[in-house]
Amino acid sequence: MRAKLHYRWYTPYLFLLPGLALYVLWMIYPLGYEFYISFFDWKIMPGQTSEFIGWANYQRVLDDKNFWLALENTVRYTAVTVIGQMVIGLGLAVMVHRVFIAKRLFRGIYYLPVVTSWVVVSFLFQFIFSAHRGGLVNYTLIDVLHMLDEPVNWIGETNTAWIIIYSLGIWKGMGWTMVIFLAALQGIPPELYESAAIDGAGEIGQFRFITLPMIRRTTLFILVALVIGGFQVFISVYLITGGGPLHRTEVVLSYMYDRSFDRLWFGYGAAISYILAAIVVLVSFGQLRLFGQSDDADY
Amino acid sequence: MKAKLLVLVLIAALALPAFAHAQDDVVTVEFWHTYNEVSPENEMLVNTLIPMFEAEHPNIKVESVPFPYGEFRQTILTALAGGEGPDLARLDIIWSPEFASLGVLLPLEDVMPDYADYADAVFAGPLSTNVYEGQHYGLPLDTNTRVFMYNSTVYEQAGIAEPPATIDDLVAQCDAVTALGEDYYIFSDGGTYGWAVLPWIWSFGGSLTDGAMTTSTGYVNGEETVAAYEFLKDMIDSGCFSPSFLGGGMDSGTGYFTNLFASIMDGPWMFPIAEAQYPDFTIQTALLPAGVGGSISVVGGENIALFVDSETEAALEFLRFTQSDEYQLKMSEVGQLTVKPALLESDYFQNHSYYGTFLQQLKTARARLPHPAWSQIEEVLTDAGQLILRGEASAQEALDMAAEEIDGLLAEYE
Amino acid sequence: MTVNNRSQRMFHWTILALLTLGAVIAMAPMLYMVATAFKPAAYVPEFPPKFIPDNPTLENFRTAFNSRNFDTALFNSAKVAVSTALLVTTLSSMMAYAFARFEFPGKTLLFYTILAMMMVPTMMLIIPQFILASKLELINSHTGLVLVYTAGGLAFNMFLLRGFFESLPYELEEAALIDGANQFVIFWRIMLPLARPALSTVGVFSFLGAWDEYIWALTVLTDPAKRTLPIAIQNFRGTRATDWGLVFAASLTAVVPTVLLFVFFQRYFVQGITTGAVKK
Numbered sequence: 001m002r003a004k005l006h007y008r009w010y011t012p013y014l015f016l017l018p019g020l021a022l023y024v025l026w027m028i029y030p031l032g033y034e035f036y037i038s039f040f041d042w043k044i045m046p047g048q049t050s051e052f053i054g055w056a057n058y059q060r061v062l063d064d065k066n067f068w069l070a071l072e073n074t075v076r077y078t079a080v081t082v083i084g085q086m087v088i089g090l091g092l093a094v095m096v097h098r099v100f101i102a103k104r105l106f107r108g109i110y111y112l113p114v115v116t117s118w119v120v121v122s123f124l125f126q127f128i129f130s131a132h133r134g135g136l137v138n139y140t141l142i143d144v145l146h147m148l149d150e151p152v153n154w155i156g157e158t159n160t161a162w163i164i165i166y167s168l169g170i171w172k173g174m175g176w177t178m179v180i181f182l183a184a185l186q187g188i189p190p191e192l193y194e195s196a197a198i199d200g201a202g203e204i205g206q207f208r209f210i211t212l213p214m215i216r217r218t219t220l221f222i223l224v225a226l227v228i229g230g231f232q233v234f235i236s237v238y239l240i241t242g243g244g245p246l247h248r249t250e251v252v253l254s255y256m257y258d259r260s261f262d263r264l265w266f267g268y269g270a271a272i273s274y275i276l277a278a279i280v281v282l283v284s285f286g287q288l289r290l291f292g293q294s295d296d297a298d299y
Numbered sequence: 300m301k302a303k304l305l306v307l308v309l310i311a312a313l314a315l316p317a318f319a320h321a322q323d324d325v326v327t328v329e330f331w332h333t334y335n336e337v338s339p340e341n342e343m344l345v346n347t348l349i350p351m352f353e354a355e356h357p358n359i360k361v362e363s364v365p366f367p368y369g370e371f372r373q374t375i376l377t378a379l380a381g382g383e384g385p386d387l388a389r390l391d392i393i394w395s396p397e398f399a400s401l402g403v404l405l406p407l408e409d410v411m412p413d414y415a416d417y418a419d420a421v422f423a424g425p426l427s428t429n430v431y432e433g434q435h436y437g438l439p440l441d442t443n444t445r446v447f448m449y450n451s452t453v454y455e456q457a458g459i460a461e462p463p464a465t466i467d468d469l470v471a472q473c474d475a476v477t478a479l480g481e482d483y484y485i486f487s488d489g490g491t492y493g494w495a496v497l498p499w500i501w502s503f504g505g506s507l508t509d510g511a512m513t514t515s516t517g518y519v520n521g522e523e524t525v526a527a528y529e530f531l532k533d534m535i536d537s538g539c540f541s542p543s544f545l546g547g548g549m550d551s552g553t554g555y556f557t558n559l560f561a562s563i564m565d566g567p568w569m570f571p572i573a574e575a576q577y578p579d580f581t582i583q584t585a586l587l588p589a590g591v592g593g594s595i596s597v598v599g600g601e602n603i604a605l606f607v608d609s610e611t612e613a614a615l616e617f618l619r620f621t622q623s624d625e626y627q628l629k630m631s632e633v634g635q636l637t638v639k640p641a642l643l644e645s646d647y648f649q650n651h652s653y654y655g656t657f658l659q660q661l662k663t664a665r666a667r668l669p670h671p672a673w674s675q676i677e678e679v680l681t682d683a684g685q686l687i688l689r690g691e692a693s694a695q696e697a698l699d700m701a702a703e704e705i706d707g708l709l710a711e712y713e
Numbered sequence: 714m715t716v717n718n719r720s721q722r723m724f725h726w727t728i729l730a731l732l733t734l735g736a737v738i739a740m741a742p743m744l745y746m747v748a749t750a751f752k753p754a755a756y757v758p759e760f761p762p763k764f765i766p767d768n769p770t771l772e773n774f775r776t777a778f779n780s781r782n783f784d785t786a787l788f789n790s791a792k793v794a795v796s797t798a799l800l801v802t803t804l805s806s807m808m809a810y811a812f813a814r815f816e817f818p819g820k821t822l823l824f825y826t827i828l829a830m831m832m833v834p835t836m837m838l839i840i841p842q843f844i845l846a847s848k849l850e851l852i853n854s855h856t857g858l859v860l861v862y863t864a865g866g867l868a869f870n871m872f873l874l875r876g877f878f879e880s881l882p883y884e885l886e887e888a889a890l891i892d893g894a895n896q897f898v899i900f901w902r903i904m905l906p907l908a909r910p911a912l913s914t915v916g917v918f919s920f921l922g923a924w925d926e927y928i929w930a931l932t933v934l935t936d937p938a939k940r941t942l943p944i945a946i947q948n949f950r951g952t953r954a955t956d957w958g959l960v961f962a963a964s965l966t967a968v969v970p971t972v973l974l975f976v977f978f979q980r981y982f983v984q985g986i987t988t989g990a991v992k993k
Binding site: 336364365366367374375377378380381382383549553557 | 756757780843846847850852853932933935936937948
């Protein structure tokens, strides 16, 4: 039973006010304002007048084949990197959990890319995937592993450019999933494994029937968070391929940014943003619905 | 007592800025440009020319703000949108019509009584890039073009004596260069944007639109333009031209300076770059190899323009200064070719070590479309080029689609 | 657990070997970046690639610090990141306390609004935020950066701290109330000191977020003297050829402080990212 603290009616609002004011001004208000902008042929230069055009921006976005390609790319990026991060992250977590020395060292090493700036790692991956034979990846594939005969111009072709972006996404994010899975694994009571071992369950059986069910809620959290993150992919694409060649590596946010700040089509960009946000919110609720029924998913 | 002190402090605080202002009637003019930040041209501007101007105009201070070329257009547009734009800027000639159409530039005829005197002193071609709806929104600052640059080390290794006079000659020299090794190419460029492909299109006798810029059908998908693209595709497929046309790969300049690429096409700024980064290298120049349309290069260069809400009078003074013989000559020393024909007769240019080729090439060079939608048209063109060079569409198919899109863009501005 | 037989010993050594191999692969790009930062004039990757440069040099660092306002950018980033961290910590802890300890009309609605907003991609708001910033004359100003970074960081950190406050017992506050302290004194004197570990987590996360933020800074800062580190690093990439040694010398300068923070605060990092994800 909670004790009741006494306070004046306005006290909670005083605590909320400074933060909330900032939050409303820079987050809530822009969200509404953007909706408004999306109905205009919005002119950004001082002195120009914006014209109300109804749903025309949305219509144009939906008719724009580059937008659909960008959306498809974003979905594909999300699928590939979310699966990659979850599988590798869980694998690493299971191993780090079981390793008998240097636990913290391994955790630290795998987590390091997570705290490194996106701008820096984007340039770094561009460099190691250089088209030259001396590029780290080309060199490894040709001269160390003998898997290729000649250097690949990674950034020049759509498919190979995606390999750079996908691998960066997975490499940078797997440490995050690992740390969370690891914490979840550490929360499983060891007695469960001991009694399972007595019942004759092997490593695989224990993983399947104890570990996976016990980390179910954590897995759902990671899934939802990574999918939201995947849809926000931007810096790596913007800096490594710039959407090229031929807009084929464009993702929704890079396309939105380009149309808005390069073409100055702010109304159009606002409509793209709204469509993306709607998709992300729907997908997130969909996941919670689909995978979270039995849980009191309170986030 | 305390209250009195407070009042005094308040009055002082309010009055101080007023005093400061009274003493300080110097006007600061912000000049944004893309003179390469670590380069002789920027040093010349900051260490020689601006001090010279400020000595003559003690009441004007010029603040030079350099930007990398790639992000300049977007930075300046967002700055203007946020009311934080410059007073003056050095704009790539292809941006002038777009900026004018956005209403951010001042028409010089209206604000500069002596405008005609300055307009008469410069080349008509570069001047025309400042026109939007019949008014001039700037003056040319420098001009340039791309010429053929060849690498004498590679030529020697391949046993090539002379740079090619025609495109056919260039093709004939290819095998000797590619035989040197897998990283060797006879020619390289960095993409399919206008600056790279237009010289080929024009030299093949093609073009993008009619003269009045009303339609591109029959021009951008005309027989000659198609032939130019087919030629480029053949050359890349046969390993003569570097695949860097497709993006990525080795930068053309780097390949040229490191004796891998036998030739490139580039502008006069390459000389200061070579001097700084490859001091042992000597750039050799020639006219572009000629096709059926002649040896036609592309005109580049910059304009200087004044922005709405600028410190107009002070900014105009600096603009006039950039048109002076002194400014033009000093900048020509660091790779920025003058826009004043009168100066070209001077001994300096007549005996110059490398401007000769550029001046000759400029006689036939053409400008990219001075159209407010150029950035978008160029995107269409770049994409069509990529489709063709990657073999995903025939030149005719890709250019037919491009013609349709470009016609649409042109129509929006009718 | 004791390693009691041969096959189990094998199992453990296999895990160690796999983890080591993985760690080498995961670290290779970082190590190669460090190596390149000490190589002279790295326009093209050398063949074969070397993780230990032949003639290591500090030249790149010297050039980096002497050009393009890099030292200013370092200072700007520090200023912006520290301000953001302080502001986020203060404001989000106040909000978190309100949600953890008080009942008030509108609480549920507000709570779920903020929760739902966390699903919205932050970058999608860049257009209206940009227009708002230009109306408030915050283009080209560090204040504009700090305010937007703070607003963007409030929600996540508020939830993190709310969980922490909720886990604290009520007894201390009740005792203080009886002694006549008001809610602000209680918050300031009792709750904040207790929350120090959680506040460190919030502070470190907010600092890092602001230190690395790229796109808002790229969009609103036009004056080169106001730029922050990510933009400064980007500017070392040439329009034509890039001296990667220089790029990575600048990058390393930006990354080292974040790595140090991470090493010293590893515990808080783990706490911060696992709170809410793992039910204890």
